[in-house]
């Protein structure tokens with residue numbers, strides 16, 4: 325039933341703020357997520373990433389865990405403010421050392437490091453100057469990229485510039501649910517442009533600093549389907565597709581911003597300068613897909629003020645996040661990236677599910693997560709058989725971790741974390757994934 329080519333990557337993913345902790349240790353600067361989570365009322369139960377999974381101190385144990393699981397790739401992000409505490413200028417050697425030791429340990433364990441340069445934790449010093457809404461942030465990102473790739477590029481080949489720029493821009497600057505907590509669509513549109521520009525300009529820099537670099541960007545993609553064949557529902561679904569998917573895919577594929585959305589946003593886009601769109605369309609080696617769910621859109625269920633797609637769930641299976649379980653959406657997304665956009669390679673850089681886990685007799689049995697992962701992998705296998713260039717799969721997440729505005733209330737890990745003791749327990753989904761990897765790689 326499953327078929328994966330030789331050399332397929334089997335990984336797990338994490339992100340700096342979600343697991344590291346040590347938020348102010350060894351010279352690390354403050355990030356927008358430190359500031360946001362320390363602001364009362366912004367994160368559920370007042371949770372913060374101050375300690376999280378304490379990975380900053382327990383990385384050796386975590387690498388050993390990955391080795392035991394049989395992973396051959398690990399996607400993690402570097403914390404910009406750990407490396408450049410003020411966002412640019414002064415480099416913090418302890419920050420570089422931390423990631424350098426981690427990379428060495430991964431290579432020693434035969435696990436390929438995949439680095440995401442930006443997974444939402446902008447240095448607060450840059451936010452104080454306007455953050456992603458200001459064009460100057462692009463140069464700061466290039467300085468940061470240059471610093472990290474020069475330090476680690478002799479050993480790390482795989483680079484993801486940004487994780488989910490839609491979330492950084494629209495959830496952070498329009499919806500206010502993520503740091504920096506702003507609520508302006510115009511700010512979000514400017515932020516999205518500067519994120520894309522930072523990505524596009526970073527790609528040649530990565531290539532210059534790392535021999536044989538494999539460089540790309542990760543997007544959260546989610547098919548938006550009309551709930552009925554009515555024109556109104558189709559139009560509403562097309563709008564959400566433009567907002568979430570095409571706003572990023574089109575410029576990356578050298579098609580510019582989608583005109584229907586430019587018209588709908590009514591933003592003059594005066595921040596675009598000559599050469600920007602070409603820079604954004606710098607050829608990438610791959611696109612990373614974070615897939616969780618689809619949206620099923622009914623026009624009369626979307627109000628003017630509402631920015632987020634409101635899905636009418638068709639299936640009766642939902643995760644703890646309230647997200648529909650819909651594996652076919654992953655297949656459709658992969659097909660679109662290949663047939664409609666023609667990206668040269670695709671990695672699934674995140675896929676997974678939150679469910680309420682309990683520890684019983686030292687074991688965590690999570691059949692719903694296991695089934696979620698298995699059914700999505702079935703779609704990946706089918707996509708490969710249908711000729712789509714899918715090269716790897718990273719489960720989200722290696723560990724239970726800080727789920728942003730939801731704090732520690734949502735568990736996505738294939739490894740359970742007891743936040744009081746920091747004990748890690750591999751869940752039954754993790755044990756299954758491990759066996760599956762071994763079967764697929766013999």
Ligand code: IFM
Pocket residue numbers: 339342488614674720727728736
């Ligand atoms: O936890 C996040 C991750 O940081 C980015 N992608 C979605 C995950 C689950 O919400």
